[in-house]
Amino acid sequence: MEVIDFYRRSRRITDQLAPRISPEYRPIVLTAGGAGAWDLAIPTLVGALLKEDVVITTAEKDALRELMEFRREPLTRLEQIRTSD
Numbered sequence: 207m208e209v210i211d212f213y214r215r216s217r218r219i220t221d222q223l224a225p226r227i228s229p230e231y232r233p234i235v236l237t238a239g240g241a242g243a244w245d246l247a248i249p250t251l252v253g254a255l256l257k258e259d260v261v262i263t264t265a266e267k268d269a270l271r272e273l274m275e276f277r278r279e280p281l282t283r284l285e286q287i288r289t290s291d
Contacts, residue, residue: 207272207276212244212273212276212277213242213244215269215272215273216239216244216247216248216273217239218269219248219251219266219269219270219273220235220236220239220247220248220251222266223251223255223260223262223266224236224239224251226255226260226262227251227254227255227258227260228254228258230254231250231251231253231254231258232254234246234247234250235247235250235251235254238250244273244277245277248270248273248274248277248279249274249279249283251270252270252274252283252284252287253283255287256283256284256286256287259288260287261287261288261289261290262287262288262289262290263289263290263291264289264291266289267284267287267289270284271284
């Protein structure tokens with residue numbers, strides 16, 4: 207994946223999943239993403255999804271995994287998120 211793809215995919219998954227998290231975390235994720243700080247936005251999004259027990263699809267989880275692997279982020283929290291399919 208190239209950096210431009212990382213940015214596009216980060217924006218796409220954030221736009222898709224941010225509405226499902228609480229107002230406690232949503233502004234942090236959206237503000238960080240809007241500033242291009244995906245190194246903050248994506249891990250915060252994953253943490254919020256886990257903490258709030260938001261169920262996502264396998265495709266959404268795979269998309270987050272690709273982004274986190276690109277940034278060499280630990281996958282521990284991501285792996286604990288439940289999927290609906």
